[in-house]
Amino acid sequence: MGPNTSPAGSPAAISPWSQVAALVALMTVVVGALLTAFAWPTAQSAVHDVPIALAGPAPAVEQVVTAPGQRRPGSFGIIRVTGTAAAEAAMLDREVDEAIDVSTGKTHVLPASAASLVVAQTPRQIATAPGQATGSTPATTVPVPDITARPTDGPRGAGLAAAALPLVAGIAATSLLTLRVRDVNGRRAGALTQVAGALTFAGTGGFAIAAIMEVSLHSITGDYLTDAGILALALAALAVTFLGFRALEKAETVQKKDEAGDDEAQIVRALGQPPEPVAIRVALKWRHLDEPWRGWLRRSGAGVDLFNRWNESSEHVALLGEDAYREQLVQVLSRVVPRDCAASGFGCTRRIDRRCREPETCSQDPSGDAGEAVHREGPLPGGCDHYYGWRGDEDPLRVRFSAGNRHRAVEWDGRIWIDGVPIAEDHILDEYGDWLDDRFFVTSARTFDEASTTRSVIVHDADRGSTVIVVPTVHEKWTKPTVVRDGGVLLVYPDRTGGAPARTLPVHR
Numbered sequence: 001m002g003p004n005t006s007p008a009g010s011p012a013a014i015s016p017w018s019q020v021a022a023l024v025a026l027m028t029v030v031v032g033a034l035l036t037a038f039a040w041p042t043a044q045s046a047v048h049d050v051p052i053a054l055a056g057p058a059p060a061v062e063q064v065v066t067a068p069g070q071r072r073p074g075s076f077g078i079i080r081v082t083g084t085a086a087a088e089a090a091m092l093d094r095e096v097d098e099a100i101d102v103s104t105g106k107t108h109v110l111p112a113s114a115a116s117l118v119v120a121q122t123p124r125q126i127a128t129a130p131g132q133a134t135g136s137t138p139a140t141t142v143p144v145p146d147i148t149a150r151p152t153d154g155p156r157g158a159g160l161a162a163a164a165l166p167l168v169a170g171i172a173a174t175s176l177l178t179l180r181v182r183d184v185n186g187r188r189a190g191a192l193t194q195v196a197g198a199l200t201f202a203g204t205g206g207f208a209i210a211a212i213m214e215v216s217l218h219s220i221t222g223d224y225l226t227d228a229g230i231l232a233l234a235l236a237a238l239a240v241t242f243l244g245f246r247a248l249e250k251a252e253t254v255q256k257k258d259e260a261g262d263d264e265a266q267i268v269r270a271l272g273q274p275p276e277p278v279a280i281r282v283a284l285k286w287r288h289l290d291e292p293w294r295g296w297l298r299r300s301g302a303g304v305d306l307f308n309r310w311n312e313s314s315e316h317v318a319l320l321g322e323d324a325y326r327e328q329l330v331q332v333l334s335r336v337v338p339r340d341c342a343a344s345g346f347g348c349t350r351r352i353d354r355r356c357r358e359p360e361t362c363s364q365d366p367s368g369d370a371g372e373a374v375h376r377e378g379p380l381p382g383g384c385d386h387y388y389g390w391r392g393d394e395d396p397l398r399v400r401f402s403a404g405n406r407h408r409a410v411e412w413d414g415r416i417w418i419d420g421v422p423i424a425e426d427h428i429l430d431e432y433g434d435w436l437d438d439r440f441f442v443t444s445a446r447t448f449d450e451a452s453t454t455r456s457v458i459v460h461d462a463d464r465g466s467t468v469i470v471v472p473t474v475h476e477k478w479t480k481p482t483v484v485r486d487g488g489v490l491l492v493y494p495d496r497t498g499g500a501p502a503r504t505l506p507v508h509r
Contacts, residue, residue: 024197028204051077051095053110055087056102064102084110191247198239206232285311288355292363293343303340306332310344313391326412333410334420338383338401339363346399349377349384356383374403374437385435403438407462416443423467424458439463440490442483457481457492459505470503478502 054061061080079096081087087099087110099110210228214221275281286294289307297303309316309329317325333341342348342356343363356362358379366382376385382405388396397412410417416429418441433443439462444455455478457470470492472478478494485491485507492503 021200024201024204027201028208049077050097051079053079053081053087053090053096053099054102055081055083055099056104060102060105064100064107191243194243195240198243199236202232202236202239205235206230288345289343290359292359293339293356296339296343296363300337300340300343302332302335302337303343306336306340307344310346310389330410330412330417331420333397333399334408334417336399336408337405338385338387341387341389341399342383344389347388347390347396349375349386350379352386352388352396353390374435398432400433400435400441402435402441402462406438407435407441409433409435409441418460418462421465423460424469427456427458427469429458430455433458436483436485436490440483440485444478444481445469454478455481457483457503459483459490461508464508468505470505472502476502 054064056064079090081090081099083103084101087096087101090096091099091110101108101110207228209231210224214224214227289297297307306329309325309332313325316328320328339362342359345355347353348356351357356378361379361381362383364381366380374385376383378384385401387399389399390396395413397410400409400411402408407419410420411429411433414429415425416423416433424443424445427445430444430446433441435441441460441462443458445458446455454472454476456472457478458467459470460467470481472494476494480495481502482493482496483490484493488507490505490507491501492505493499494502
């Protein structure tokens with residue numbers, strides 16, 4: 001290993017303090033260059049050869065002509081015109097920017113407010129100079145001392161205004177300090193090194209900015225050390241504040257990494273341990289399942305699939321994502337029977353918020369035609385007709401079985417599936433629908449207008465796989481529409497008070 005290489009074989013690492021010194025010197029030069037580039041043109045800018053029209057008698061005009069040359073040499077180009085109208089015409093034709101009219105014996109400036117501020121103000125200053133108008137008495141001015149005058153060489157303060165840009169460079173300097181300075185092991189420098197570098201840059205940058213503004217641009221006057229100290233404090237305030245924000249951001253990032261590391265460590269530890277015996281895993285998974293429901297699941301593959309997907313939903317969502325999990329669960333629900341939902345822990349018609357409390361009865365096979373009823377509420381063999389599944393604070397999914405359990409309707413998050421197929425997806429569905437019999441499922445969709453809310457009727461024929469949407473006219477207000485089957489027709493009523501049906505739908509064989 002050579003004397004100039006690190007243990008890894010790379011060139012010897014540079015001390016972080018040397019990196020700080022180099023960055024401070026670089027940023028000081030950059031700040032001085034920024035200040036010169038942005039402030040110098042502004043501080044040195046002035047008017048040059050601005051065309052001005054002079055209107056009036058020759059003696060009066062001659063007296064005014066001498067004023068621009070005396071007060072601002074080279075600033076104006078004088079154009080003589082015969083009178084006020086000619087001066088206005090020259091301004092409208094954009095031959096001149098401003099005009100001074102002495103034709104009335106008094107000096108008037110013809111305004112052009114669209115001109116730049118400097119161009120607009122300068123002719124007014126010339127026009128108010130003493131003794132310009134013919135026969136006028138030189139104006140008498142009362143000297144008023146300027147208490148806080150700007151420097152003579154920089155009366156407009158342009159350089160002082162432009163100095164704000166280099167001050168913001170303190171943020172850029174701290175970014176370099178936090179991102180570029182490394183210790184001998186290649187890690188980012190510590191907080192002490194970064195703060196020391198920021199304060200050092202604040203000092204050198206403050207002295208550089210003060211020197212340029214006071215000596216070169218003449219934008220400030222006063223004690224040089226005092227001015228430099230003020231500027232250094234401003235840079236230090238910006239730099240240290242930014243370092244503080246970066247430190248908070250780093251702490252939050254480290255905390256997230258630690259949390260992620262804890263999760264990974266737990267996974268690694270779990271994978272490194274021998275698997276639990278089957279008896280323990282079974283006891284943990286099926287501990288809430290009563291023996292009658294265990295007996296039923298031995299006969300129902302769809303029930304076992306639903307039990308696993310529902311009671312291990314968090315694992316399935318982590319694996320598949322929420323949308324895919326929902327779609328797959330709906331397909332599973334399109335194959336189940338009421339006892340599968342009860343065994344999986346769903347609430348039922350009798351009590352929607354808890355699992356079945358009568359497994360000895362509900363797990364039995366229904367006798368005769370007991371399962372052919374449209375609405376069934378337990379406890380009774382074969383289970384109820386409505387089931388409710390809860391996941392945290394979400395609205396429950398609802399599973400509704402038709403008479404004879406021939407068809408299934410799943411309602412979840414504003415959508416409805418009949419036997420696994422979504423219906424009326426482009427409508428705002430009501431939360432609840434219901435089966436008329438073993439074939440027709442009926443629900444409603446909301447329609448809003450300025451005065452009230454009315455409802456359309458959705459009738460799905462599960463045997464034919466077709467959907468009919470009955471929409472009221474503008475003169476009809478269906479608030480709680482009801483559908484009744486009467487032999488070979490379906491009667492649609494606008495509400496539950498009875499009366500004449502609003503529509504009649506044929507039942508196709």
